[in-house]
Amino acid sequence: MSKLTMVQALNLALRQEMAKDDRVIVLGEDVGRDGGVFRVTEGLIDEFGEERVLDTPLAEAGIVGMSIGMAVNGLRPVCEIQFSGFTYQAFHQIESHAARMRWRTQGRLPVPMVLRAPYGGGVRALEHHSESREVYYAHTPGLKMVIPSGPRNARALLVSAIRDPDPVIFYEPKAVYRAYREEVPEEEETLPLGRSQVAREGGDITLIAYGAMVRPALEAAQRLEEENGVQAEVIDLLTLAPLDDSLFTASARKTGRVLVVHEAPRSFGPGAEIVTRLVEQSFYHLEAPIRRVTGYDIVIPLFAREKSYLPHTQRILKAAREVLETVA
């Protein structure tokens, strides 16, 4: 066990999977000598050589298209797109091929690949470096969409994603990359894809979050307990697609009050699906309208105003209190 940042934990996952399975190939822009602009692939080229860690030309469709070819021909590519805002250059390859090849070939040519990309705000970056548009992939049939929230689950989920027989879009909350450390066991640890977790138990209100929003949600829960004596349950989705609705619908049936938190734009955002599943499955238990605390429906502003855009503890807290105060 050592205390690792999320970057280090992801690096551990890659290193161990590469050591174990020589079909695992890492490729992308600057993933080799540079170790990736966030250093997630640091040291891999020294340990595994240029044949296992490929610095590619600057072309995202190329990276994804090539990964698809590698995957149908027996490898397990883990490609990195430098920022999630540049996955769009590869959108057609992801939607038209990665997501469909298994179905198109009726199981003969699956595409066991992972596309890693840092997403989300909070690091004072340039334009296009702070988006949270996971819906594009969560809505695309044939893909899995995974978003860890901390070092330990990031490592366990990445290992599972690499071993998964289907294409996985793996969004890494860059705001969490170096935000804190967690004990991460050296020995193998996996987490099943498609399963959410209770990050904190409680019976009065349910807060649903994922990725970088789990921390402020937990902080809000803590303050609700301290300041209001309210027990909030926090659900960490971990996988957006396929969406595990069993846990949060059960929680809602228990608490009757729900708040969904994400940094993605609100309209047609991930929260909408969560609310709808709740309506479909826990309607009669809801004691108040479900609230969304989300990014606004605008481009995330340049960093001077970014903090006011991103949902923060105070904003979550205020919404939670309003939900709690609602009398049906």
Next chain:
Amino acid sequence: MSKLTMVQALNLALRQEMAKDDRVIVLGEDVGRDGGVFRVTEGLIDEFGEERVLDTPLAEAGIVGMSIGMAVNGLRPVCEIQFSGFTYQAFHQIESHAARMRWRTQGRLPVPMVLRAPYGGGVRALEHHSESREVYYAHTPGLKMVIPSGPRNARALLVSAIRDPDPVIFYEPKAVYRAYREEVPEEEETLPLGRSQVAREGGDITLIAYGAMVRPALEAAQRLEEENGVQAEVIDLLTLAPLDDSLFTASARKTGRVLVVHEAPRSFGPGAEIVTRLVEQSFYHLEAPIRRVTGYDIVIPLFAREKSYLPHTQRILKAAREVLETVA
């Protein structure tokens, strides 16, 4: 007034706007001599010449990127992407530039362009020719997303889209292209973007649909009246983004029972946002859980099974009856 198909009505809109405003330029693959593979641009090249109607090389990012340049430099490009399933090749141009340039330049360089693309199933086409993934654009800040349902509103909305100062993604339900004719006035007619319409009035249940799904929804409403004596209100959204929730939330407050219909995949689909707006704004009036009748969360099957994938009158009817029978 003459009776026109949607294809003819769209052609009329283009022809009249081009005649009126020489900043309007049509471009895309096969839009010139061939008149577009669905003939929406038929005859335009004869009337307006090769300078106004450009057959481009086969490159969607090129078409959209070039349109952005034209638009920032004073023109009003209307580009056609041959099928919505090939807009993904241009996704980065749409998201990263068309949708952002106004914001990025703080209003100095708006992008008044229209991207037209046929979408949806029902015409026995090859793979990639039948998708319904409007969420990708409805979720993207900075865009408007319009989907007409019939010849007359298609014409009026396209005129408005061309004149709109912001980029509009204009999805045309190809299943409706030649399905029926409607009176379309020769004289100018527009419809405001961002406004839905009541396609049929009723007080017992609300059916919300758009595009090719409006017809089966209306048919279901008709049968509900005939067979059950139930008055269904049908809302035709017309614009998905910005989503006009005023009409359907009001309708829900009246009927208490709602069904949302779309052919897009269900999870993280347009219906989720509609349900959520209803929860946010009409929660206390809902007498039953809102139901979604949608495409399944799989790639739309090749055409031999397409009919079983797409929501049809019978399926809508059955769900509507279930919603009506629910006792809270």
Next chain:
Amino acid sequence: MPRKTIQMEKRIDYLGILDADGKLDAKLDPDLPKELLLKLHRAMVLGRRFDERLLNLQRQGRIGTFAPISGQEASQLGAVATLRDDDWMVPSFRETAAEIWRGRSLESVILAYGGFNEAATLDPEDAPPTLPVAVPVGSQMLHAVGIAWAMRYRREDRVVLTFFGDGATSEGDFHEAMNFAGVFQSPVVFLCQNNQWAISVPRSKQTRARTLAQKALAYGMPGIQVDGNDVLAVVAAVAEAVERARAGDGPTLVECVTYRMMMHTTADDPKRYRSDEEVEGWRAKDPIKRFEAYLVKRKLLTKPGIAKIEEEIQGQIQQAVEGAEKRMASLGDPLEMFAHAYAELPPHLEAQREELAAELRDSREGGGR
């Protein structure tokens, strides 16, 4: 101005061997074995006749839209004939003849154009490795590069042949694939069937470059333009490129200059954009006619021999059509649409599948309520 002119590191050649009358340029003869020549001839005729039959089926509404290959038999078959069985082929959507050469059954083709995904698993899994048809233009070439990379990684001496059209060369994916292949020195042969048209857009409007072959220079790659209606030239040029790839000397771009004799797909009406004269001009350069003239001249074929082949092929097609239609009649369970969405169907899809199953049960029981 007295500037230095930069010399290119690679050459772009042109190759033709058989002229339009089937006359051979002997010093270029690739000297193929007799069996291969006859196999090529039969495959070319099959390609042509199968097209005609598919058109017939389509016009009768027995299958959906399809993309004919007529006129391009030499380009496709000459290219694919150079492959070993363990090499990969990565097609676009207009290589039916080449797919059949690689072991795809006519039945599978009919099923696919009939809208049945079951087409994908009709043929044995151990057929020469071939990707399925790729509809998004230009998107498949990158897969070829990835497949090739995996083979080199495993130290296999296999190669990948990927097909695409003249229109496809305009897509960004073409560029990225060519560039990646150059950088990684991938064992890929990029075979462009320049059939002069991308639906209604002529080659001249697709790019200002005089040849498509010269685009190879942008990637430091050799390129060659070939008379794509001359099967011997295609075999010669592609064989050389395949050898180069197999030897580890990297990719090649081969441009086959050919012509699409029929419509783009059955949804298209070429009369809108091209003249009969143009089509007739190309008919004179027909790859089958030319090859037959050569084979007859070489006494490898006779007129009656050809007639017999034609008859056998018609029989083969007839049998496939009957088989496919029988099979299609037995298929169609809508629930199959959920098959292979993922390796394992996740719970929400299980539920959606059950929804549809219930609807189907209902409607079998007479329309539900």
Next chain:
Amino acid sequence: MPRKTIQMEKRIDYLGILDADGKLDAKLDPDLPKELLLKLHRAMVLGRRFDERLLNLQRQGRIGTFAPISGQEASQLGAVATLRDDDWMVPSFRETAAEIWRGRSLESVILAYGGFNEAATLDPEDAPPTLPVAVPVGSQMLHAVGIAWAMRYRREDRVVLTFFGDGATSEGDFHEAMNFAGVFQSPVVFLCQNNQWAISVPRSKQTRARTLAQKALAYGMPGIQVDGNDVLAVVAAVAEAVERARAGDGPTLVECVTYRMMMHTTADDPKRYRSDEEVEGWRAKDPIKRFEAYLVKRKLLTKPGIAKIEEEIQGQIQQAVEGAEKRMASLGDPLEMFAHAYAELPPHLEAQREELAAELRDSREGGGR
């Protein structure tokens, strides 16, 4: 084999005029007016010194990440100096010096790197038309083609100069832009600043082509490789390309061979991937040092004259920093983030804006409840 070799319709040249010591190849001298030479020199020095100051501000946390231009002054400024005020410039994200030449204020640059969108409207609207910085690599070139098309459509004799890096040539968008420009014979000059690196990836791994200039051949376009640290050569080559475009003779690809002397951005550590020797080797070819040597030799500048220019520039920068910081202190109303989302704010955004306004009111009143 006796095959025909295909001759290219365009030539790829190489041009250098001033050597590393500032010695002129007199027969290639573009013979620029004295004022232009001095204006270029001052702009180059400003570009360099501004970089140094920005780095300073960034290291102190007073601005965010930025992309330095040091080493590339000649490429950018030589190119942009050939434009008329009514021509367009379409930059990537590393053309600060060129933007300033076109009328962008230093304050605007500082504001943008300080995370304030207000940077976009700081300068007069009637400055020479210039697109904002484009962060997605390679995506801006297509806009240049569209802008150019609109000008030709209106029968204007204006041209567009678009910048991009060596890495950008790998993107599909580069290909599509070059191809569209060729087909539409657009008045665009494609200016590649080949600074040898795309973050950590060297030019040699970006493409197998020996030069980037030769990629022009894929589009039937002329291409030229220039010593990008030689401002006279850049002016000469780009002026020729601009003239060609203005005359209606279509686009040109100009590759400026130069070097990024500093880090990719301030988030980057170049020591991880390149050697000090490499950097030192390029320092010997410094564009400013070389140009100054030439100007001193021609007696257009003196050592004290240079010192005075340096001093003036420091004053100019100091003033801009002070102005910008004052302005930044006055900006920052979060509600501004909703400005210019659309021409007219739709109702749901009005509502969201009001949500944020309420939150801000609350927190001003002491943290709400």
